[in-house]
Amino acid sequence: MKDEKKILGEERRQLILEWLKESQKPLTGAELAMKTNVSRQVIVQDISLLKARNEPIIATSQGYLYLQTQPQEQTYTRVVACYHTPEETLEELQLIVDHGVTVKDVTIEHPVYGDLTASVMVSNRQEAEQFIKKIEETKSAYLLQLTDGTHLHTLEANSIAKLDAACDALKKAGFLIES
CATH class of the missing domain: 1.10.10.10 (Winged helix-like DNA-binding domain superfamily/Winged helix DNA-binding domain)
Incomplete structure (x- = not known):
């Protein structure tokens, strides 16, 4: 070199x-x-x-x-409010990606800084596992730890049905905060 x-x-x-x-x-x-x-x-x-x-x-x-300016197909996004422990993060991500949905980011409301958003960009189980592995290897904290588990995700899919299915799975697991 x-x-x-x-x-x-x-x-x-x-x-x-x-x-x-x-x-x-x-x-x-x-x-x-x-x-x-x-x-x-x-x-x-x-x-x-x-x-x-x-x-x-x-x-x-x-x-x-x-970020490409022209998506190749129609995409739909939805922001969902979730609550869980750090140990349940992989389960949450897998529930979402198993329905063909991408987790674009995570957002928390910080008492000093306001909204803090971090890119996640996880679309499948392998990427979810790599995300968790990187958190563990770097001994980094999950943003949700700053809010005792409450956080938002921007989800993206090529159909509303996939977003609905992912939200149903989150609800069934007890991770979705409903209004």
Whole structure:
């Protein structure tokens, strides 16, 4: 790696942008760093600069994603209020993704900062397990721990029926807070 040439500045950011736009899966900072022969911290700074230019890049637990402007099919979203313990997070995510629904994010209401939202972007069991594994490996706290278990999720699916089925499963498990 030391013999390889670093890709510098603007050229590197343009390559990162191209790779993100072309990729159907998230790209990690480590992957991008290796491809450009720079440190992961340089990639983090590059991503920040690209976001400052209003590039629709989001950081997920699996890596960076470029949000495509035109969805390939009609999608529906729904925000749901949930309540459970940190230990039940995997069960909650699996209940949702098993119905063909993506968990886009999690939001809590913090007493000082107001609404705090974090990207989740989990669409299947493997991604749910990877999300939990990353939380455990990094010894990170779940946002729901700041609100004793209460949180919101933005859910997305290609049909309202799938959203309804996921919500029914959450309700049956006792995770859904109903108004």
